[in-house]
Amino acid sequence: MKLTYGFLALFLLATTVLTAQKKAITLEDIWGGTFRQERMEALQSLNNGEEYVVLNFDRSAGTSAIDAYSYKTGEKTRTILNSKDLEEIQYFSEYEFSENESKLVLGTEIESIYRHSTRGIFYVYDLQTNELKKISEEKIKEPTLSPNGEKVAYVFKNDIFVKDLSSGKVAQVTTDGEMNKIINGVADWVYEEEFSFVRAFQWNKSGDKIAFLKFDETEVPEFSMDVYGQDLYQTQTVFKYPKAGEKNSEISLHIYDLQQEEVSDVNLGDYEDFYIPRIKWTNDANVLSAQVLNRHQNVLDLIFVDAEANKAGVVLTETDEAYVDVTDNLTFLEDNSFIWTSEKDGWNHIYLYDKNGKLKNQVTRGNWEVTNYYGLDPKTKTIFYQSTENGSINRDVFSVRTNGKNKKQLTDKVGQNSADFSADFTYFINSYNSATTPYEFTLHLAKNGKLVREIVNNEELLEQMAEYEIVPKEFSTLAVNGADLNMWMIKPAGFDPAKEYPLFVSQYSGPGSQEVGNRFHSTNDYWYQMLASKGYIVVGIDPRGTGFQGAAFKKVTQKELGKYEVEDIIEAARILGSRDYIDEDNMGIWGWSYGGFMSSNAILKGNDVYKMAIAVAPVTSWRFYDSIYTERYMTTPQENPSGYDENSPINHVEKLKGDYLLIHGTGDDNVHVQNTMRMIEALVQANKQFDWAIYPDKNHGIYGGNTRMHLYTLMTNFIEENLKVNSNIKSSL
Numbered sequence: 044m045k046l047t048y049g050f051l052a053l054f055l056l057a058t059t060v061l062t063a064q065k066k067a068i069t070l071e072d073i074w075g076g077t078f079r080q081e082r083m084e085a086l087q088s089l090n091n092g093e094e095y096v097v098l099n100f101d102r103s104a105g106t107s108a109i110d111a112y113s114y115k116t117g118e119k120t121r122t123i124l125n126s127k128d129l130e131e132i133q134y135f136s137e138y139e140f141s142e143n144e145s146k147l148v149l150g151t152e153i154e155s156i157y158r159h160s161t162r163g164i165f166y167v168y169d170l171q172t173n174e175l176k177k178i179s180e181e182k183i184k185e186p187t188l189s190p191n192g193e194k195v196a197y198v199f200k201n202d203i204f205v206k207d208l209s210s211g212k213v214a215q216v217t218t219d220g221e222m223n224k225i226i227n228g229v230a231d232w233v234y235e236e237e238f239s240f241v242r243a244f245q246w247n248k249s250g251d252k253i254a255f256l257k258f259d260e261t262e263v264p265e266f267s268m269d270v271y272g273q274d275l276y277q278t279q280t281v282f283k284y285p286k287a288g289e290k291n292s293e294i295s296l297h298i299y300d301l302q303q304e305e306v307s308d309v310n311l312g313d314y315e316d317f318y319i320p321r322i323k324w325t326n327d328a329n330v331l332s333a334q335v336l337n338r339h340q341n342v343l344d345l346i347f348v349d350a351e352a353n354k355a356g357v358v359l360t361e362t363d364e365a366y367v368d369v370t371d372n373l374t375f376l377e378d379n380s381f382i383w384t385s386e387k388d389g390w391n392h393i394y395l396y397d398k399n400g401k402l403k404n405q406v407t408r409g410n411w412e413v414t415n416y417y418g419l420d421p422k423t424k425t426i427f428y429q430s431t432e433n434g435s436i437n438r439d440v441f442s443v444r445t446n447g448k449n450k451k452q453l454t455d456k457v458g459q460n461s462a463d464f465s466a467d468f469t470y471f472i473n474s475y476n477s478a479t480t481p482y483e484f485t486l487h488l489a490k491n492g493k494l495v496r497e498i499v500n501n502e503e504l505l506e507q508m509a510e511y512e513i514v515p516k517e518f519s520t521l522a523v524n525g526a527d528l529n530m531w532m533i534k535p536a537g538f539d540p541a542k543e544y545p546l547f548v549s550q551y552s553g554p555g556s557q558e559v560g561n562r563f564h565s566t567n568d569y570w571y572q573m574l575a576s577k578g579y580i581v582v583g584i585d586p587r588g589t590g591f592q593g594a595a596f597k598k599v600t601q602k603e604l605g606k607y608e609v610e611d612i613i614e615a616a617r618i619l620g621s622r623d624y625i626d627e628d629n630m631g632i633w634g635w636s637y638g639g640f641m642s643s644n645a646i647l648k649g650n651d652v653y654k655m656a657i658a659v660a661p662v663t664s665w666r667f668y669d670s671i672y673t674e675r676y677m678t679t680p681q682e683n684p685s686g687y688d689e690n691s692p693i694n695h696v697e698k699l700k701g702d703y704l705l706i707h708g709t710g711d712d713n714v715h716v717q718n719t720m721r722m723i724e725a726l727v728q729a730n731k732q733f734d735w736a737i738y739p740d741k742n743h744g745i746y747g748g749n750t751r752m753h754l755y756t757l758m759t760n761f762i763e764e765n766l767k768v769n770s771n772i773k774s775s776l
Contacts (some may be wrong), residue, residue: 044345046312047640048335048676052382055281058745060302061145061681065510065511065512065536065552066510066511066512066570066649067511067512067573067576068511068513068569068576069573069751070169070256070570070573070755070756072252072511072569073566073569073570073573073755074751074752074755075282075559076182076567076700078331078345078504078507078508078564078589079504080190080481080482080501080504080563081098081482081499081500081501081503081504082482082484082499083448083472083474083484083499083516084097084098084596085098086323086460086462086463086472087140088464088465088466089111089144089466090143090144090268090467090706091466091467091725092114092465092467092469092470093113093114093115093465093469093568094111094112094113094114094115094120094171094221094468095111095465095622096110096111096112096123097110097113098136098138098576099133100624101547104127104692105133105134105484105722106122106125106126106127106133106134107125107126107135108122108124108125108126108127108460109122109123109124109125109138109147109169110122110123110124111445112622113471114465114469114486114495114524115486115495115512116496117486117498118267119443122194123147123170124138124147124149124170125138126372127239129168129175131166131175131177132149132151132175133153133164135149135150135162135166136150136151136153137149138150138215138280139149139187139188140188141188141189141190141191141192142188142190142191142192143191143192144169144170144581144583145169145170145171145191145760146167146168146169146188146192147167147168147169147170147193148165148166148178148186148187148188148195149166149167149175149719150162150163150164150165151163151164151165151166151649152182152187153226154182155159156569157232157236157270157712158236158241158713159233159235160184160186160229160230160235160241160429161184162182162183163183164177164179164180164182164183164511164555165179165183165186165197166178166378166447167175167186167188167195167208167330169192171476171597171773173364173461173577174691176208176211176481178195178197178206179197179204179493179514180338181199181205182267182365182458183198183199184197184198184199184229184241185197185198185228185229185241185242185247185450185679186333187242187244187246189250190246190249190250191250191638192205192208193209193250194206194208194229194250194301195208195245196216196246196253197238197284198227198229198244198337199219199457201215201220201224201225201226201227201228201229202216202218202219202220202228202433202701203215203217203227203244203253203255203299205253205299205444205669206375209763210322210359210474214301214589216228216255216306217255217257217306219516220671223260223265223282223283223530224259224260224261224283224701225257225258225259225260225261225596225740226243226257226258226260227255227256227258227290228242228243228244229241229242229243230242230254230256230258231238231258231263231283231292232282232284232285232712233262233285233291233292233431233669233670233671234292234318234320234671234765235260236671236672236713237452237671237672237675238318238320238321238369238667238671239667243255243256243258243322244256245322245323245324247324247328247329247350248324248326248327248328249328251300251302251303251328252299252300252301252302252328252350253298253299253300253646254295254296254297254298254299254309254331254348254350255296255298255299255744256294256295256296256297256319256322256528257294257295257296258293258294259292259293259294259295260283260292260293260305260645262290262293263283263284263285263290263291263292264283264284264286264289265279265281265283265284265288266281266282266283266284266712266715267279267280267281267390267429267533268280268709268710268711268712268715268716269709270740271705271709271739271740272740279640280441280710280712281529282712284669284712284715285669285670285674286413286666286667286668286669286670287665287666287667287668287669287670287673287674287677287679287680288666288670288679288680288681289670289672291316291318291670291671292517294317294318294319294466295308295309296308296309296319296322296348298331298350298353298438299308300419307353307703309331309333309348309353309355309657310353311335311346311348311355311357312344312346312355312357313320313331313336314337316337316338316342317335317336317338318336318337318338318671319333319334319336320333320334320336320418321334321369321371321373321582322334322335323375323376324377325347325375325379325381326376326377326378326379327379328414329349329350330345330348330349330350331348332345332348332375333345333346333348333355333374333614333724334346334349334369334423336369337365338674339366339674339678340364340367340671340674340675341363341364341365341366341367341368342360342361342367343360343361343367343369344357344359344360345358345359345360345361345383345400346358346699352722354657358398358399359383359396359400361385361387361539363386363387363594363598364598364601365594365676366675366676368391368555368596370384370416372384372393372416374416374418374419375526376419376421376445377421377496378398379398380396380397380398380403380417381396381398381407382394382395382416382426382445383395383396383570384413384416386594387547388405388571389594389595390408390409390410390411390412390593390594391407391413391414391594392406392407392408392413392414393405393407393413393416393426393443395404395445396407399457401684404445404446404447405447406426406443406445406446407428407443407447407450408447408449408491409432410593411430411431411432411435412430412431412590412591412592413428413430413470414429414430414431414438414591414592415429415438415461416429417429417440417462417471418427418464418465418468419445420467420468420489420754422442422468423444423468423490423556424445424446425442425443425444425449425468425473426442426443426444426445427441427442427453427462427464427468427489428442428443429439429441429460429461429462431591431742433457435458435529435557435591436518436529436557436559436560436561436563436593436619437512437560437561438452438454438460438461439452439454439457439460440452440460440461440462440471440492440601441520442452442489442490443472448667451493452493453471453473453489453491453492453493454473454475454477454492456477456478456480456488456645457561458475458476458478458561459474459476459477459560459563460473460475461473461474461475461560462474464489464672465489465722467549468489468550469488469489470486470487470488470489470495471486471489471654472484472485472487472498473486473487473738475487476561476562476563477529477561477562478515478516478561478562479499479563480563481500481504481505481563481564482499482500482501482563483499483500483501484497484498484499485497485536486498489653492604494537496692506708507620511572512536512572512576513572514533514535514536514575515535515536516531516532516533516558516568517531517532517534518530518531518559518561519531519532521584521615521618521619522618522719523586523611523614523615523618524587524607524610524762525598525612526596526613528584528586528587528613528615529557529559529584529585529592530559530582530583530584530585530677531559531580531582531583531613532572532578532580532581532582533568533575533580533582534575535575535576535577535578535579535691536575536576538624540622540624541623541624542624542625543623543625543626543769544579544580544624544625544626544768545578545625545626545629545631545767545768545769546576546579546580546581546620546625546626546629546630546631546632547571547574547579547580547581547582547630547632547633547636547762547766548582548583548584548612548615548630548632548645548653549567549571549582549583549584549611549614549632549633549634550584550585550586550607550634550638550642551589551630551634551636551637551638552585552586552588552589552612552637552638553588553589553596553636553638554588554589554590554598554600554675554676555589555590555597555638555693556583556585556589556590556637557585557589557590557591558589558745559585563590570656570755570759572704573629573759574759574762577763577768578580578768579766579768580624582619584611584612585605586607586609586611586612586615586686587599587600587609587611588600588607588608588610589605589608592766599672600676601676602676602677602678602683602684602686604665604676604677604686604690605640605641605644605665605690605692607693608641608689609641609644609645609649609690612632612641612645612649613645613648613649613652613653616630616632616645616649616652616653617649617652617741620652621758622766625671626769627653629654629766629767629769630652630654630766631654631655631656631762631765631766632645632646632655632656632657632659633656633657633658633659633674633758634657634658634659634661635659635660635661636659636660636661636662636713636714636743638658638659638661639657639658639659639660639661639662639706640658640661640662640663640692642656642657642658642661643656643658643661643663643692643703643705643722644690644692645691646696646699646700646701646703647695647696647698647699648698650698650699650700650701653701654700654701654702654765654766655702655703655704655761655762655766656701656702656703656704657703657704657706657761657762658703658704658705658706659706659707659744659745659754659758660706660707660711660714660745661692661705661718661719662694662718663691663718663719663721663722664688664691664693664718664721665677665680665690666680666691667688667693667715667717667718667721671724692722693721693725694725696722696725696726696729697729697731699726699729699731699733701765702733702761702764702765703726703733703734704715704733704734704736704757704758704761705719705722705734705736706736706737706745706754706757706758707719707724707733707736707737707738708737708739708740708741708742708743708744708745709737709738709740709741710739710740710741710742711737711741711742711743712742713742713743714739714743719735719737721737734761736757737752738750738753757766
C-alpha cells in the first residue's frame with residue numbers, strides 16, 4: 044500500500060512538472076491571433092471542371108487578382124484578371140462570372156447593410172474584349188449578369204434596373220420602390236435574416252425574362268435604433284421589423300419580359316398571409332418554380348408557373364405538424380424532374396420527383412440526417428451529399444445514384460468532412476477537422492473518394508499548440524429526462540478526481556443547432572481551455588430541441604421554446620453536480636443570443652442549481668423577436684400567449700438568487716437591446732441586484748477594435764469572482 048501511494052505521488056509530481064512546462068492560454072493569445080488557422084481562400088470552380096479560381100490580394104501593392112489553379116496539380120495556371128491592369132479600379136473585393144464565363148462583375152467600395160446585404164460600386168469586365176464598364180455611378184445592390192452576359196440587372200433605391208452592356212441603355216423595370224414602403228428585387232429585413240437571401244430576382248435560362256419578388260412593407264411596424272457615433276448629436280437607424288404576431292410585408296411575384304418590356308403579375312392561388320421563401324427557374328426557360336409557405340410555416344407548396352400562359356399550379360405539398368424547413372436543395376434534372384429534401388419520414392433525406400411532382404423514389408433513408416446536399420452529376424445521375432451516418436457529432440461525404448443504389452462513402456477520417464466539388468463533379472476538395480486535428484484540405488476524385496493530393500494542413504499550428512496547456516475534449520452522452528444528450532467535457536490539466544471543481548456550462552440550445560460536434564477549436568474553445576487551466580470543468584451540452592438527431596428530438600420544443608431545453612440544461616447540471624469531482628454548489632452557465640435566453644432562464648428557474656449566469660445579447664421575451672423565426676416554433680402570441688410568457692425569463696426575475704451578468708450591444712438590429720433594457724427594468728422593480736454592460740453601436744456580434752478583448756475580459760473576471768475555484772478533498776485515497 045505504501046508503494047502504491049508512493050507511485051501515485053511520483054506520478055502526480057511528474058504530471059505537475061510536465062504541466063508546469065506548458066504555457067497557459069491567455070486572452071491576449073486568443074484575440075491576438077496566436078491560434079489562427081491556415082484555410083483555403085473562397086474558391087469557385089470554372090465550367091471546364093479542371094480549374095478553380097481564387098481572389099487574391101497583394102496588400103503591399105494594394106491590388107487584387109482573380110487567379111486560376113489546376114485541380115490536379117494545385118499549380119497556378121493563369122491570371123484571369125489583375126486590378127493593376129485596370130485604370131479605373133485600384134482593387135476589387137468581390138467578383139462574379141456570367142453563366143457562360145464571358146464577363147465578370149467586379150465590386151468595389153462595398154458597404155454592409157445588415158447580416159448579408161451590401162451595396163457598392165460595380166463594374167462589368169469583358170474577358171474577350173478586355174473592356175471595363177461601370178454599371179452605375181451610384182451604389183447599387185445585387186448586380187447579376189444574364190446567362191449570356193449581354194445584360195446586367197440590379198437594384199437601386201428599391202427598384203429593379205436592366206442595363207444592356209452593348210448599347211449602354213438602361214431600362215427601369217419597376218418605378219414604385221420607396222424606402223420603408225416598397226422593395227423590388229431584394230429581400231426585406233426579416234426575409235434576409237430568416238430565409239437567408241438578399242437577391243429576390245432571377246434570370247431565366249434564355250435571359251429574356253426576370254422573375255422577382257415585391258415586398259410591400261407599408262404596414263409593417265418600424266423599429267429605431269440610436270447610433271451614438273462620434274458627433275455631438277446621435278442619429279437614428281429606422282427600419283421595418285415585424286415582431287411576432289405583427290404585420291408582415293405583403294409579398295407578390297412578378298415576371299418581367301425583356302422583349303415586351305412588360306411586367307406581369309403572377310397569381311399563385313388563394314393564399315392569405317403567406318411567404319415566398321424561394322423562387323427558381325427550372326431548365327425550361329418558360330417554367331418558374333416558387334415555394335409558398337403559410338404563416339405558421341407548416342404547409343409548403345412547390346408551385347410551377349407557366350410564364351407564357353401566366354398560369355400557376357401546385358406540383359408538391361410538404362406538411363408537418365410543427366414546421367417545414369426551407370432549403371436551397373431543389374435541383375432540376377434535364378427533363379425537369381427534381382431533387383427535394385424532406386423530414387417526412389422523421390429524418391432529413393433526399394427524394395426524387397418527376398416533373399409533375401410524382402414521387403419516383405426516396406434516394407436516402409435511415410436513422411441519420413442528410414446535413415448538406417452538394418449537387419447532382421447529370422452524366423452519371425449521381426447525387427453527392429454530407430450526412431451523420433457515422434454519428435450525430437460527425438460528418439462524412441457520400442455519393443449515391445438517383446435510384447438509391449451504389450452508395451459510396453467518399454471520406455474516411457472521423458470528424459467533420461465537408462466537400463467543394465468541381466463544376467463537372469470530377470474532383471472535390473475535402474475540408475476536414477476534428478476535436479484534435481485543425482483544418483486539412485485535400486483533393487479527391489469524386490467517383491471513389493481517392494486522394495489525389497494534400498493542399499493545406501495546419502501542422503505548424505499543432506506544433507505551436509504543443510507549447511500550451513490544452514486538454515482534449517471528452518465526448519459522451521448524458522441521460523437526461525428520458526433522452527441521451529450529447530456532451531463534451533474539458534477537465535483541468537492534472538485533473539484529480541479527489542478534488543471538487545466548479546462547473547461552467549456552455550450551450551446555445553436553439554432549434555436545430557449543434558454545440559457538441561467532433562470539430563476543432565473555435566475561438567470560444569480556447570477560452571474554455573483557459574478557464575480549465577484556472578481550475579474549472581467546462582462542459583457543452585445539446586438539450587432536446589437541438590439538431591441532427593431526428594425530427595422528433597428537434598421539434599419537441601414546438602410552441603414551448605424555453606421549456607424542455609431549459610429543463611434539460613438544469614437537470615444535466617444537477618446530474619453532473621452529483622459526481623464526486625464537481626462542486627454542486629459552484630456551477631455556472633453562459634450563452635449568447637438564444638444561449639443567453641437559455642442561461643437567463645437557467646439561473647431563474649434553476650436557482651437551486653446554478654450559482655451564476657452570463658447572458659450575451661439574449662432574447663428575454665419572444666414577443667420582442669421577429670415574426671418568421673419566432674412563429675415558426677411558437678405560432679403567434681395571440682394564439683399561444685402562455686407559451687410566450689411562461690418560458691420568457693423577463694417574467695421570472697423574482698426567482699433570481701445567484702450572480703447574473705447581462706450584456707448587449709445597442710446597435711443590435713437582430714436581437715434588439717430592448718430585450719435587455721426591459722429585463723433590466725423588470726429586475727430593478729423586483730429589487731434584484733445584477734451586473735450589466737452595454738456596448739455602444741455594436742451589433743449582435745459585439746466586435747470591432749478592442750471590443751472582443753474587453754468583453755471576454757469582463758466575462759472572465761465575472762466567472763472568477765463568482766465561481767470560486769477551491770481545492771477541497773471530497774473523497775479520500
